[in-house]
Amino acid sequence: MLQRMSFTISGIYSLSVLTKIKLIYIDEEVRILASGLNLGTLTESDKNQFLPLFNNVRMIEGVCHHIEHIKTYNNNTKTIHVIFSEANHEHLKYIAAGMVQHRQQQEAELKSQAEEKRILEESRLRRKQEEKEQRIKEIKERNKNHLQMMLNNKRNPIGSSNNLLEIFLPKQVPQSHRLTHCFDCKRELDSHHDIKCTSCRWLLCPCGACGCTYKLMY
Numbered sequence: 048m049l050q051r052m053s054f055t056i057s058g059i060y061s062l063s064v065l066t067k068i069k070l071i072y073i074d075e076e077v078r079i080l081a082s083g084l085n086l087g088t089l090t091e092s093d094k095n096q097f098l099p100l101f102n103n104v105r106m107i108e109g110v111c112h113h114i115e116h117i118k119t120y121n122n123n124t125k126t127i128h129v130i131f132s133e134a135n136h137e138h139l140k141y142i143a144a145g146m147v148q149h150r151q152q153q154e155a156e157l158k159s160q161a162e163e164k165r166i167l168e169e170s171r172l173r174r175k176q177e178e179k180e181q182r183i184k185e186i187k188e189r190n191k192n193h194l195q196m197m198l199n200n201k202r203n204p205i206g207s208s209n210n211l212l213e214i215f216l217p218k219q220v221p222q223s224h225r226l227t228h229c230f231d232c233k234r235e236l237d238s239h240h241d242i243k244c245t246s247c248r249w250l251l252c253p254c255g256a257c258g259c260t261y262k263l264m265y
């Protein structure tokens with residue numbers, strides 16, 4: 048019968064998977080031997096779990112199939128997972144190797160799933176960013192055209208038939224003087240000279256920035 052058991056040893060001992068482990072019950076203690084090296088004795092709580100295995104025998108043999116390194120600020124231990132059986136060592140080694148391979152496959156699968164998720168998320172974010180940049184570009188273009196139109200308009204004599212200022216913008220109510228700067232290009236803006244965006248009511252910068260692009264950028 049196969050028994051999967053685990054116990055803890057001090058972190059200073061080095062041990063690898065598929066190593067043969069011997070536990071010897073002697074003088075009320077269980078000694079741990081791995082590849083002929085003495086790895087100390089089982090802790091009191093580990094020992095109690097193992098005692099039923101030493102039913103009529105003084106020694107049990109197993110193969111290590113997994114090692115967990117546990118590091119805390121004042122302690123450094125390893126939890127050793129071992130399969131024990133009365134079957135021969137080669138047989139156990141074969142089973143343990145299967146378990147190791149299975150675990151490695153699972154780990155590789157999890158890793159590739161995580162990688163796939165990361166790539167999808169990255170491309171989603173990139174697409175979103177591109178859409179945002181495109182939108183900002185469109186608004187700035189629209190604002191610059193609007194500014195150009197206003198400028199052309201100023202050059203035309205007042206009252207001429209193509210005075211777009213009068214057509215598109217009803218007389219603006221005088222407002223208090225406002226001095227500020229563009230959040231985007233840092234140019235100074237002045238409510239006496241710069242016009243407002245018709246949708247966000249911010250002063251329109253010659254670079255095309257206004258509250259509409261601000262909202263998208265921040």
Ligand SMILES: [Zn+2]
Binds near residue numbers: 229234256
């Ligand atoms: Zn600007």
Ligand SMILES: [Zn+2]
Binds near residue numbers: 244246247248249
């Ligand atoms: Zn705007």
